Amino acid sequence: MLTIKIIPVLKDNYIYLIHDPVSKQTAAVDPAEAQPVLDVLAENSWQLTYVLNTHHHWDHTNGNVALKQLTGCQIIAPRLEQNIIPGVDRAVNAEDTVMLGTHTATVIAIPGHTLGHVAYYFADNALLFCGDTVFVMGCGRMFEGTAEQMWQSLDTLRQLPADTALYCTHEYSLANAWFALRIEPDNIDIQQRLQTIKQLRKNQQPTVPSTIALECATNPFLRVDHARVQQYLGMEHAAPALVFAELRRRKDLF
Ligand SMILES: [Zn+2]
Numbered sequence: 001m002l003t004i005k006i007i008p009v010l011k012d013n014y015i016y017l018i019h020d021p022v023s024k025q026t027a028a029v030d031p032a033e034a035q036p037v038l039d040v041l042a043e044n045s046w047q048l049t050y051v052l053n054t055h056h057h058w059d060h061t062n063g064n065v066a067l068k069q070l071t072g073c074q075i076i077a078p079r080l081e082q083n084i085i086p087g088v089d090r091a092v093n094a095e096d097t098v099m100l101g102t103h104t105a106t107v108i109a110i111p112g113h114t115l116g117h118v119a120y121y122f123a124d125n126a127l128l129f130c131g132d133t134v135f136v137m138g139c140g141r142m143f144e145g146t147a148e149q150m151w152q153s154l155d156t157l158r159q160l161p162a163d164t165a166l167y168c169t170h171e172y173s174l175a176n177a178w179f180a181l182r183i184e185p186d187n188i189d190i191q192q193r194l195q196t197i198k199q200l201r202k203n204q205q206p207t208v209p210s211t212i213a214l215e216c217a218t219n220p221f222l223r224v225d226h227a228r229v230q231q232y233l234g235m236e237h238a239a240p241a242l243v244f245a246e247l248r249r250r251k252d253l254f
Pocket of ligand 1: 055057113132
């Protein structure tokens, strides 16, 4: 079993350390900063093997070069963004694999937030690191891609096994939960999850990981083909990508 450490950094970012106790290999996902990663590595007497970047934004890559210099780790990043991500050693495409000990992460292309955005999916441990694409009860903004692309990416992720643990890179859950409740005020799963998230945040606890099942039940952006969501938007029977685009537009104004 892989061990996961959640490292809160900056205002609302998470860096994740993935450690394989058998091979002793460790990966850092989206290191916004180097020092907090070095601190957690030292506390656990772990050596860093890889950095895994999901996309090029600075708050996912700013720690790359320092970590490489100080630990000798290898930096793995999406091929489409390899020229704008610092220190890349290996560029990966969709369906490439990254090994952490005997555990395999498959690269999934999920364009939309950026054009080269990827997720890293460890099927054997049911773990998904999805960067800024799906958030707890929300999704990333479309800075580079189209609504059609983003919807296809979300649709790809929601088809992963229901018990897959979902690790996203930002703590936006409380605001997202209020938006979800606005869209589906009668959805009991959303009502209950808002309470859970309120309690966790009151205690300064992270709301990650989520699961694919929880997101399918409570994340409006994964529910654009549900009648309630379509009715709220006055878009019954519209194509999911169109409903998604309208929902994203409303969230941007929320
Ligand atoms: Zn981003």
